[in-house]
Amino acid sequence: MIKQVKSTLHASDATLVQDAVGAVALVIMLVGALHLPGLV
Template identity: 55%
Template sequence: MIAQIKQTVENAHSTLLQDAIGAAALIVMLIAALYAPGFL
């Protein structure tokens, strides 16, 4: 099981940064949407 996880991470290494940036962007948009009603 550990070997499969390691192999999956190694195979997806090139997209991990892109996925992390996408997740961070989604979190920022969620926080902005939650604070938006207070600004209007």
């Protein structure tokens, strides 16, 4: 089972990085949206 997980992660390195970047962008937008009412 560990071999399957390693091979899956190795095969999807590029999409894994893209997904991580997308998740970080979503978190940044969420934090910005939550701070927006305080600026008005």
